[in-house]
Amino acid sequence: MKKLFVIMFAIISIITVTAKQASAAYSDGSAIGAAISGGYPVSGLSVTGKFAPVPLVFGANFGFYIGESGYFSLNLTADWWGLKLPLGQAGEAAVSMYLGPGAALSMYISSIFVLDIGIRMPVGFSFLVQEKWEIFLEPSLGLNLIGFSAGGESGSLRVLGSSVDNFGFGLSSISFNFQFGFRYWL
Numbered sequence: 001m002k003k004l005f006v007i008m009f010a011i012i013s014i015i016t017v018t019a020k021q022a023s024a025a026y027s028d029g030s031a032i033g034a035a036i037s038g039g040y041p042v043s044g045l046s047v048t049g050k051f052a053p054v055p056l057v058f059g060a061n062f063g064f065y066i067g068e069s070g071y072f073s074l075n076l077t078a079d080w081w082g083l084k085l086p087l088g089q090a091g092e093a094a095v096s097m098y099l100g101p102g103a104a105l106s107m108y109i110s111s112i113f114v115l116d117i118g119i120r121m122p123v124g125f126s127f128l129v130q131e132k133w134e135i136f137l138e139p140s141l142g143l144n145l146i147g148f149s150a151g152g153e154s155g156s157l158r159v160l161g162s163s164v165d166n167f168g169f170g171l172s173s174i175s176f177n178f179q180f181g182f183r184y185w186l
Contacts, residue, residue: 033134035181037061037075044073046179056080056102059179071110075177078103079122093127093135104142104175112151116173118144134183142175 035046044063050056056078063073079102087095101121108114120142127135 030186031057031134031183032186033136033181033183035059035136035138035179037177037179039177040173040175046181048179048181048183050183069110071108073106073108075104075106077105077120077122079120081124087125090127093129096126096128098122098124098126102140104144106144106175112149115148116144116175117146118142118175120175120177132185134185136179136181136183138179138181140177140179142177144173144175147173 029050030052031048031050033048035048037043037046044061046059046061048057048059050058057080059075059077059079061073061075061077063071065071080100081098082100084096084098087097089095099122101119104116104118104120106114106116106118120140122138122140124136124138129135
């Protein structure tokens with residue numbers, strides 16, 4: 001587990017130090033879009049967007065189930081695309097890859113309440129099909145570093161380190177998510 005954390009930290013550090021200017025066919029202005037997301041911690045529908053003066057791409061993923069064991073989940077992300085590489089053409093579409101560190105906050109509410117805060121590393125593949133329309137595929141790996149749960153039999157707090165009783169320290173969890181969606185660049 002520590003080895004995975006060290007590797008992810010090294011990748012984030014390299015990207016941060018050696019960031020390249022965006023070279024995609026579209027500007028780094030504002031964008032709005034939607035996606036279908038699957039994986040842990042949240043699967044469901046996502047909204048994605050970017051505001052021109054802020055160098056982060058934001059996402060909000062919602063999941064819910066209505067029934068006897070219903071739940072609601074929410075995952076908020078903010079990613080900095082530190083590295084963007086043009087990969088060429090796929091038919092009429094300009095293809096690019098983006099990579100960069102981000103942060104995530106995940107919440108799950110059912111008979112228990114779970115809140116996780118962590119870092120993530122999305123690797124996106126962008127297909128600019130028209131001047132301002134982008135289709136994207138984005139797998140991401142994350143480390144939930146701080147976690148809190150309440151309800152059921154007991155509650156716990158988890159932070160990097162070692163565990164003590166119900167409140168203590170420990171790597172909360174590893175997450176993997178995959179998104180497929182579109183963005184419109186304004």
